[in-house]
Amino acid sequence: MADAVPVRLAVLVSGNGTNLQAFIDHIESHEINGRIACVVSNKRDAFALKRAEQYGIPTIVHESGAYADRRDYDAALVAILRNHDVQLIVLAGFMRILTDVMVDAFPHAIMNIHPALLPAFPGLHAQKQALDYGVRFAGCTVHFVDRGTDTGPIILQAVVPVFENDSEETLAARIQQEEHRIYPEAVRLFCAGKICVDGRRVRVSP
Numbered sequence: 001m002a003d004a005v006p007v008r009l010a011v012l013v014s015g016n017g018t019n020l021q022a023f024i025d026h027i028e029s030h031e032i033n034g035r036i037a038c039v040v041s042n043k044r045d046a047f048a049l050k051r052a053e054q055y056g057i058p059t060i061v062h063e064s065g066a067y068a069d070r071r072d073y074d075a076a077l078v079a080i081l082r083n084h085d086v087q088l089i090v091l092a093g094f095m096r097i098l099t100d101v102m103v104d105a106f107p108h109a110i111m112n113i114h115p116a117l118l119p120a121f122p123g124l125h126a127q128k129q130a131l132d133y134g135v136r137f138a139g140c141t142v143h144f145v146d147r148g149t150d151t152g153p154i155i156l157q158a159v160v161p162v163f164e165n166d167s168e169e170t171l172a173a174r175i176q177q178e179e180h181r182i183y184p185e186a187v188r189l190f191c192a193g194k195i196c197v198d199g200r201r202v203r204v205s206p
């Protein structure tokens with residue numbers, strides 16, 4: 001049987017792009033049957049853009065300045081992604097909240113990673129929220145994006161311990177190691193057609 005056609009991905013970034021790098025590595029090693037059709041950044045100086053360019057991946061800077069509001073910005077973003085025939089959109093440190101315009105255009109086809117064990121500690125500064133609360137375990141969550149903030153159906157989670165002397169930075173670094181493991185795994189499962197959403201439950205076929 002011929003190999004399945006690679007799934008066309010868009011990765012949306014704003015910063016360093018270590019998660020983008022993890023996807024690139026897993027695609028290069030053929031663990032993910034996907035192809036990054038474009039990397040879109042809302043920040044011109046995002047290091048993630050440089051990472052993409054090194055691999056010849058098309059990059060697009062989509063800044064918010066020219067748009068009247070978030071919905072307008074998202075409508076233009078939808079057009080960019082449709083032009084690239086994208087099947088899965090992966091948010092990897094994209095520091096914007098999506099409006100219904102984006103979410104409704106790609107139902108169950110936008111993934112995000114959040115550096116906490118959702119539904120605990122949604123929103124910004126999740127690691128600080130976890131430390132301030134005094135939890136013994138923290139972690140990260142890959143989920144589909146719905147209209148809420150960090151509320152969509154959960155695909156995968158990973159747990160890390162919190163140590164007495166942890167700072168926000170040490171905890172974030174421990175969580176990121178797990179991000180680089182479970183986020184490519186979630187994308188791999190999607191590209192292999194093994195994920196299906198049943199209400200709030202995400203079923204992963206063996």
Ligand code: GRF
Binds near residue numbers: 020092114115
């Ligand atoms: C990740 O740590 C993730 O938890 C959060 O944004 C960060 C992006 O990091 N959503 P990077 O740009 O992939 O290095």
